[in-house]
Amino acid sequence: MAQSRRMLVLRAVVEDYIRSQEPVGSTTLTRDHDLGVSSATVRNDMAALEDEGYLIQPHTSAGRIPTEKGYRYFVDRLATVMPLSEAQRRGINSFLSGSVNLQDTLQRAARLLAQITGQVAVVAAPSLSKSTLRHVEIVPVSITTLLAVVITDTGRVAQHILNIVDLPDMTTLAHLVNEINTQCAGVSLAQTADCVRQMESRSEYRSISALTEALARALDGMADDERAGELYMAGTSQLAHQHTVADLAPLFDALEEQVVLMKLMSSLSETTQSDGVGVAIGSETHTPGLLHASVVTSGYGRTSAGNAGNAGSPDADGHGGNDDYGNVDGDQTAATSEPVAFVGSIGPTHMDYVTTMAAVRAVARYLTAFLAHDEHHTND
CATH class of the missing domain: 3.30.390.60 (Heat-inducible transcription repressor hrca homolog; domain 3)
Structure with missing residues (x-):
């Protein structure tokens, strides 16, 4: 029981830190979360979580913040990616449905994802290979x-x-x-x-x-053309407003290395975790410039013949065949779709993983539906 409660405490710390970006103390946790135990018990749990490497205490007598291991536990326990709200789905549909061709759609998708998450969005065009x-x-x-x-x-x-x-x-x-x-x-x-x-x-x-x-x-x-063609990126200026330039220099260097970025996001989108969404946190990216960043990505692409009928382009109400636009089961859609490229979001390790994962998946599924729908094929 103590172990499962301890992990509820960890989840609460991660959620509070993502929201406030301030170290979290036991008193705050006891007040804001229904943990069913005293502040002293929560304090003991937090100390144990620190010993186990899930939390660190940045300053003496201050609260604690999650480590990479803490974020990883949190992300892995998100059993399902929360679907976006009806309004958000409709917003994605109306914003993307005005595009004139594939390039325009991918550019719009990057801008939209950056707008939803407040982070850097990266969308790759499908490779010829x-x-x-x-x-x-x-x-x-x-x-x-x-x-x-x-x-x-x-x-x-x-x-x-x-x-x-x-x-x-x-x-x-x-x-x-x-x-x-x-x-x-x-x-x-x-x-x-x-x-x-x-x-x-x-x-x-x-x-x-x-x-x-x-x-x-x-x-x-x-x-043999393995290059994913163009890489559409948006949101770097939004990120710059939230942090000092010195903090962001390594990240911007990493974003300049498009080949490295494409390899990382492409391999991550092919070995996805929760509901077809892959997450790499800090050192898991194996990219020096992303040591203090997280990458969330999902493949998009062609849908197999058996599921093609379900992948119709979303209609004006935001409903189509795939999970975020209809009722097809998320795992089924992921299993029957072969990625031809990826869509992803890059932000700080304290990003809002729930919103980012939902937004990345929703945009990826829209792009899969877009490619599956013959009437949308326009020469670019």
Whole structure:
């Protein structure tokens, strides 16, 4: 009993410190929380929690504050991520539904997440390596140049110049493009390259074999593109208003290292914890500039065929198929969605984890629904 009560005391300390950012004392805890025991008992529990590494006492005779271990216990015991309120869901929907294309949606998503949390928001565009083919076009630019335009399932448009000796027979080329679009739609770009090479060996395409090989190489290059494309970031100025510049210098350095940031958030979004949301606290980020920061992230992406019907884009009332916009069970949605990129929030270790985790998950699920909804695919 003492151990479980002690952990209730820890939870109360974390909640109070997140709210006030002032060291928490036993008298305050006893007054503000229904712990059912005396102030002296709470004081003993806090001393035990300090011995166990969950709390520290920054100054003599002052209250205590949570350690990294204390925050980790608190986050791990959040059995479910609280859904956002109806008003918040409607706000997300109305703010994001006005976007004109994928890039605009991701930029808006970053701004919105920063606004909800008061922290730095990071939203990655889907990488080509995780995309599948939606459509390909080959357009003549000059006598010796063709432009291959590849549109993916995530709405990204990639262009590649194909240099040739002279213009191919346009009827044969049109036939090739139609066959690629028919046979390869929905498969990865690497598989599409293999498919093009198989076509190249057929007699009907022998006259344009140099072109088909150049196209296959271009698709291979796109498939190897591990970069998540653009990284949309917002909220750094809001964070600067809350802290002194000296405190933030290491954090801003870390934010400049976009490759490091993307690796961290990408791996964290793929090994998520509570309800599809991953949390790294302080040293868990393995990033020097983030030693006093926490990162909350969630993957977003394509939904499997079995769940595609549930992933409809949210309607005007904020309801669609996924958990924060409808009634699909959170674990089910997470299990049937394959991430193609991530959305995340970076803030101090004393961030409001409950609100941040809920907001990150809600925005991630909106983006998953956005990608799943064909009518939203706009060339950008």
